[in-house]
Amino acid sequence: MVKAIVGANWGDEGKGKITDMLSQEADIIVRFQGGSNAGHTIINDYGKFALHLLPSGVFYSHTTSVIGNGVALNIPYLLNEIKDITSKGVPAPKIMVSDRAQLLMPYHILFDQYEEERLGGKSFGSTKSGIAPFYSDKYAKIGFQVSELFDEDVLKEKIHRVCEQKNVILEHLYHKPAIDEAELFNTLIEYRDMIKPYVGDVSVFLRDAIKEGKNILLEGQLGALKDPDFGIYPMVTSSSTLASYGAIGAGIPAYEIKDVVTVVKAYSSAVGAGEFVSEIFGEEAEELRKRGGDAGEYGATTGRPRRMGWFDAVATRYGCRMQGATEVALTVLDVLGYLDELKICVGYEIDGEVTKDFPTTVKLAKAKPVYETLPGWKTDIRGIKEYSELPKACRDYIEFIEKEIEVPITLVSNGPGRNEIIKKNA
Ligand code: GDP
Numbered sequence: 248m249v250k251a252i253v254g255a256n257w258g259d260e261g262k263g264k265i266t267d268m269l270s271q272e273a274d275i276i277v278r279f280q281g282g283s284n285a286g287h288t289i290i291n292d293y294g295k296f297a298l299h300l301l302p303s304g305v306f307y308s309h310t311t312s313v314i315g316n317g318v319a320l321n322i323p324y325l326l327n328e329i330k331d332i333t334s335k336g337v338p339a340p341k342i343m344v345s346d347r348a349q350l351l352m353p354y355h356i357l358f359d360q361y362e363e364e365r366l367g368g369k370s371f372g373s374t375k376s377g378i379a380p381f382y383s384d385k386y387a388k389i390g391f392q393v394s395e396l397f398d399e400d401v402l403k404e405k406i407h408r409v410c411e412q413k414n415v416i417l418e419h420l421y422h423k424p425a426i427d428e429a430e431l432f433n434t435l436i437e438y439r440d441m442i443k444p445y446v447g448d449v450s451v452f453l454r455d456a457i458k459e460g461k462n463i464l465l466e467g468q469l470g471a472l473k474d475p476d477f478g479i480y481p482m483v484t485s486s487s488t489l490a491s492y493g494a495i496g497a498g499i500p501a502y503e504i505k506d507v508v509t510v511v512k513a514y515s516s517a518v519g520a521g522e523f524v525s526e527i528f529g530e531e532a533e534e535l536r537k538r539g540g541d542a543g544e545y546g547a548t549t550g551r552p553r554r555m556g557w558f559d560a561v562a563t564r565y566g567c568r569m570q571g572a573t574e575v576a577l578t579v580l581d582v583l584g585y586l587d588e589l590k591i592c593v594g595y596e597i598d599g600e601v602t603k604d605f606p607t608t609v610k611l612a613k614a615k616p617v618y619e620t621l622p623g624w625k626t627d628i629r630g631i632k633e634y635s636e637l638p639k640a641c642r643d644y645i646e647f648i649e650k651e652i653e654v655p656i657t658l659v660s661n662g663p664g665r666n667e668i669i670k671k672n673a
Contacts, residue, residue, distance in 0.1 A: 249463045249499060250506040251490035254470030256494030256567030256651075257517035259553065260510040261288025261542065261578035263661060266303035266466045268665055269508070274461040275311045275453070276304030279496030280486040281468035282319030282351055288541060290663050293337050300325045302466045305332060305340040306354040312340050313449055316347035317486060317496020319381040320393065320439040324351075344442060345449035345498070346426075349390040353434060354413060354426055355380040361421040374523040382485035384409075393446055396439035435627075450498030457503055465493035465504065471566035479608050490570050508655065509572035511563055512582040514645075515556035525556040525592040532556075533584070541663060542579045554564050557590040557618065560651035565605035567654045576658035577645060581667075587622040589644060592616040593651060621647060629662045634671050645671075 251555045254260040268291045270276055283299035290296075291306055300321065303311040314320060325344075333339055355377030363375060373374065384390045389409050395401050404429050414425040454465060469486055472478045486492070491508075494501040514535065519525050527535070532555040539553075567575065583589060593615035594601040597610050601617055624638035631637055637645075637659075649656045659669040 248460070248505055249457065249465065249503045250508060251465040251467060251493045251570075252503050252508045252510065253465075253467035253488065253490045253493075253570050255509045255511045255563050255570055255572065255575070256470040256515065256559075257472045257521075257523075258285055258469035259516055259518065260512045261576075261663075262467065262662065263289045263298065263303045263512045264578070264663060264665070265508065265576045265658070266464060267291060267306065267512050268668060269464060270304035270307050270310055270320045272462055273304060273310055273464045274493040275313060275456055276302035276464045276496045277313040277315050277449075277453070277493075278302045279465050279467070279493045280488065281484060282376055282378050282381065283321050283324045283483065283653060284319075284374040284378045285468045285526070287468075288663075291665050293332075294335055296332060296335075299328065301328050301332070301342075304464065304466075305342075306337055308338045308340075309644060310341070311474070312342045313452070313497070314342070314344040314346040314348055314445075315341065315347075315497040316451055317342050317492065318345075318348050319351045319355075319378055319486070320344065320348040320442075321351040321376070322442050326441050329381075338568045341449045342445045343449060344393065344445040346392070346394040347449070347498070349381070349385050350393065350396075350435075350438065351377050351381050352384075352391065353431075355384070357423070358413075358416075358421075360422050361417075361423055365421065389538060391435070393442065396442070396543075399436075402435060403432060406435070408438060448449075453499050454495060455497065463499075465495065465497055471569045473656050477569045479521045479611065481608075482519065505573075507571050507573045508548060508576055508658075509567050509570045509574070510576045510578060511648075511652070511656075512578050513558060513566070513583055513635075513648075515559050515562075516553040517556075517652055518553050522608060522613045522614075523554055523556055524562070524595055524611065525559040525590075525616045526554055527556050534585075538585060539579065539582050542582060557592055557616070559592045559616075560647060560648065561592060561595050561603055561605055563648075564603070564652045567652050572654045574657040575652065575654045576660060577648065577656050578660040580641070580645070580659055581627065581629045582585075583644075583663040584624060584627050587625070588623050589621050591620040591621065591644075591647060591651070593619050619647075629667065632669060634659065634669050637669070
């Protein structure tokens with residue numbers, strides 16, 4: 248059975264926690280897109296971890312962690328991450344890296360930095376992890392596949408071809424030092440030796456696992472609103488964040504994805520620039536950010552302060568629809584217990600007309616939020632295990648959201664810990 252865990256919002260919904268939790272019953276956890284440009288924060292018995300490339304299931308010794316072909320593979324970063332968790336007492340994880348994954352090259356990171364410098368204040372708020380240059384090269388067919396590391400002739404020829412082009416840009420557009428071909432070759436040979444023990448044919452591995460009835464989780468990064476096609480383009484990421492892409496980025500048939508657990512945050516938050524209709528500012532935002540603690544303050548990778556907002560039902564319903572959500576995990580609800588009342592954005596007013604459908608970015612820029620206000624519950628809900636024990640006003644808030652987003656909420660997360668979860672329909 249293949250299950251995807253993805254975000255309906257702008258990322259940071261708490262997918263890491265939900266994946267970590269669902270991994271208890273999983274055999275294989277697959278990363279299918281993105282790279283080290285976003286992170287999941289996980290708190291478990293070993294401590295607190297910020298994972299960027301490793302799937303959130305690595306903490307269990309019964310699981311295999313897979314880096315699928317869709318991922319931007321930063322080899323030294325991955326190796327460091329493995330070293331970091333094992334040095335903190337986590338048993339050495341079983342890891343498989345797709346021989347079709349492509350390498351995030353040292354120059355991708357440089358190009359990301361140089362481009363941000365060049366754009367100055369007009370930048371896209373990149374995390375400078377090299378993700379946009381990586382995916383540009385992949386689709387321009389000048390990327391390096393893991394498999395190519397194992398043929399030195401292929402590698403040399405390709406390095407020469409790619410450097411010819413990159414060095415022109417480095418010299419004339421960015422006025423930076425050129426790439427040294429021999430040095431790059433040596434670096435890639437080092438990468439090859441580092442990654443060799445993990446490389447395999449992931450799609451064959453998953454084909455067999457599916458046949459054997461294994462439980463497979465596809466772990467998405469960021470959220471639907473950061474998808475390059477359906478998100479707030481151009482303030483998006485460079486690979487698809489949608490569950491459907493999980494089939495491609497892992498190498499399995501689309502019809503095998505039976506369940507799409509879509510993670511939704513009980514209020515809105517976003518890192519980086521981009522349209523954000525229900526954003527709040529000033530003291531009101533600061534209070535929520537502070538109350539959010541780890542969930543509120545800073546992005547796991549970027550350390551940038553998060554922008555805060557009321558729950559956006561328009562964006563979330565759309566996010567759930569684009570994800571093909573079959574069920575929703577509503578997270579970080581505990582943070583809202585201090586509020587007298589809560590607003591929910593139920594429509595966008597654009598040029599005097601109210602819509603409930605999420606528009607393209609140009610129209611989104613003109614959207615004004617239409618709110619409904621609900622009473623707060625004014626209690627700390629952490630520690631509650633049964634849905635029926637949540638205060639009525641809190642259940643009303645959850646059920647209002649459920650009706651708006653048109654997907655059943657099956658899990659309610661009321662704390663960052665692995666066991667702080669309420670099964671709603673249990
Ligand atoms: P991801 O990228 O979707 O995995 O999200 P992040 O890990 O970046 O951000 C989620 C943050 O919220 C982390 O610091 C989690 O520990 C925290 N978190 C997750 N669920 C809850 C919850 O229900 N309540 C609280 N207070 N924090 C949560």
